[in-house]
Amino acid sequence: MDEFLKWYFSDHPIVAATLGADGYDHTLGDWTADAWHNREREQVRWLERLSAREASTLDDAIDRDLVLSQLRGAIAEAAWPEWRRDPSVYLGTIFTSMYAPFQHRLKPEPELVSAALSRLAEVPGVLAACRANLDPDLAAPLLVKRGLGQARTGRNFLTRTIPSMVEDPDLRARLAEAAEPAARAFDELVTFLETFECGGTWRMGERLYTTLLREREMLGYGAAELHEKGRAAWAELDARMQEVAVQVNGSRDWRAAMEFLMDDHPATLDEMRAEYEAETRRAQAFVREHDLVTFADGEECLVLPSAEYNRPVLSVAHYMAPPPLSSSRQGVFFVPFTPDDFSPDQVRQRLRTNAHAQMPSIAVHEAYPGHHWHLSYIAENPRTVRKVFRTPYFTEGWALYVEKLLQEHGYFDTPATLLAHLDFRMFRAARIIVDTALHCEEMSIEEAESFMSTKSSLSPGTAQGEVNRYCAWPTQAPSYLTGAIEIDRIRESFRGTLKEFHDRIAGSGGLPLGLAEQVALA
Template sequence: MTETTTLTRLVDEFLSWQFDRTPGTAAMLGSLKHDHTLGDFSAQAFADYDREAAGWLERFTAVRTDDLEESVDRDLVISVLRGHRAKSGWPAWRRDPSVYTSAVLFPLFTAFLNRLRPEPELVDGVIARLAEVPALLASCEANLDAGLASPKIVERAAAQAKTGRAFLTRTLPAEVGDPGLRAKVADAAEPAAAAFDRLADFLERFARTATGDWRMGEELYSTLLREQEMLGYGAAELHERGKAAYAELDAEMRALAGSDDWHAVMLGLQEDHPPTPEAMRAEYEVETRRARAFLVEHGLVTLAEGEECRVVPSPTFQRPVLAVASYMSPPPLTSDRVGHFFVPSPPDHFTPEEVRQRLRTNSRAQLASIAVHEAYPGHHWHLSWLAAQNRPVRKVFRTPYFSEGWALYAEKLLREHGYFSAEAVGDAEKARAQELAHVEARLFRAARMIVDTALHCGDMSTDEAERFMTTKASLTPGTAQGEVTRYCAWPTQAPSYLTGALEIERIRDEFTGTQREFHDKVAGSGALPLGLARRIALGR
């Protein structure tokens, strides 16, 4: 038996273990074996996972192979396990209730979104998982530690928990076509909805007693950058890179705007926005189709057979915690290639003014770049193309430093090929507005690098961060508040966009083939830590 065969078998065994320990995630990836349970969320289960993960790390670290592809698979697993080891001393399951709410809402939502089984079987699996919801949410109450949990993070999760009843009792049954099966889902949803009601009440009380800090701290932040993301530097250097990128993009914005006060120009452009959330969705769909046609015309990538990007409103449970567009990939362990671009619809409780602010942050000048980022050749093209490849471990473990970096790289790629030009857009003034918005979108990502590192290293308050994002980028106050709360809850993710895009550009500069060959190769190899993506692309 060769070393490569041993490593292949080890990877398969590891994935089997991972799926069994996280069945909700496995089902979302397309594992039908795991679509009947949400899994064990007891404190003992988390402790067992930590112990077993440490054993897997020892096994993978000991394996040697000369095969490039296999060594990348090994090093990807090692990076994931080292990241988990680092975070075990800062456990999200004791700090953040969304660990539990998301573990219910997303698997149930994607069950009907992807429809991988006939409806009767699909309903059976959903009902089985609904029966587990009260115990799972009870684990949330038992596991949270008031000395570790931050009131800000608890309040954020409480807002999501409040959406649980409507999602479970209205949205979920409405997805079922057969009246009899629909009634069964509605009956099964009621106890689960009651559990969400109890959790929302508990979290509101718990937030008043929680005393923990959401700040990760520079030491852990830097450890994750080095060991999980394999960047080779820590938080301080990332912060400085963000400041340098911001200064360069700020100068470009001044030149494009013809004014030092480019911020005022962008605020003016935001006044031209879709009139309603549904109109916003429709205009995003038009831009998505335009981006796909441009890709085909210029031959920049190879499209996966059967791929389709559907442009739809964001899920109701996602709206209180995410103020920007998002994307959900096809389940990569299946033959399905349909992805979903979620337009950032406002929550039901928003006032008319809050709805207007959400629409302003999705102005017509900004729609083009966002559609490129989320769809073509951004997330949808990348992840539908990746799903068509044959390296399972790379479909399961993905870092935002590549996936978000790729989507931002995609925006600049299309600019290089004239996507935002007057010729492509058909109107000089509209083209200027889209190009300004495109550059501002990169500047916004530089601002994220500055703010996220400063927040978690204790150099910036949330008020200062929100002010920075409204005055140094073009976010409306409400969107800035949602963004900063997201940074508090998800440390290290916000800097991934521009950090990854710049590194992908550097790798492309060293690649010797065509652009299309580069795109197909590097994006088809996964959403790898950037050092591993470099090895794959350059063959060394």
């Protein structure tokens, strides 16, 4: 396993550095077509080699099977090469590699700047590889447009945002100067993408979708079964929400009740961030008071505006974990600010989907005992590979599971916050329905946007951003409710206290759910 991780880190230096591994923070790696093909061959070799290994303990078997699940997923996706289809593959890694080190600050500032200078020098090469690798027959116009939105933030991000994170004025000036060639490379990519003509599809297809569910996520069902699970969950939640809606506005029309609640929202983006800060502290205190989990020593959750480069592509709250291979236990709950060019009405729509009644659920999901608690706690796990690989079907499933957990303990103590809690769960059921239908060619983008804006409480603008995300990231959107349901099912068979169950299953990592069940019930 150590040998495998050495290869993996060398092949994925940005991932390694983001995880906190030493020695990988001065390079962006090789993004040429030859490197991608070589990686695919090495993945097959490692799959064969690790499949032949016997494990002497359960922990060793879990580690091996975790890596095998990741390899099987990667090998399956080689038939659907995102590096030929989507410019965001290149852009996201550049942005993360530049932003995360200055946010985490694991090293002295001169060392951070030195590493950033080395990476900046490689940016033009990475973006040249992007232009060379994009295939007009495979790349989809939707994905290219999405990448173009990100690329347009590149110049300002590199020449202003990143230097502004440097305190020393001389180092700041040096970094800003060195960023100019990389910024010009972004300008060139913008020009390229604006005129790039392509005719590929973003639809994954049912066969590969099912393969990923079974092989990578280790679920016992495929896309069609998952779609039906989503529809059943939506119908059950619909009935429950009708009951609660009566207590909010006297009507069983939960959609109208949610519209009513969303009109009560923070006045500004800054006020939204401040209220999320207060809700995060309240959730943390509640979890401690009810002794639901064990907290990692020194954990801390910051609540900050979302990074500028993410604003064109992410319209919801999100989280950045502490680097698990480091001693840091500080994570960041990012509040979904809008791009600078949004109109006042677009900003208002964003605020409406972060209304006062919705904030408790979101803070629980992103912070306590959701993502921040989980990802700061698993950093204590002694099994290195558990800190390297995790699946959203556990991590997102966990964050939605704990929303229900706190509801069971009385956290959502008004009809308004209870309805919002149920609405978020229904939103995740709608995601299952829409994501599977989109990628199995049963629903158009327009139908998906309509479904999300009528079968959940999303505004039309937010629904559009959500569907855009599903098209670009197949299989991720269903992970929330699917994982939550599976964790609930495993809990029913666990013999021990609630806290013991949480510490064991979540502390074991972000495992595929089949492996998480083995750990929990061993």
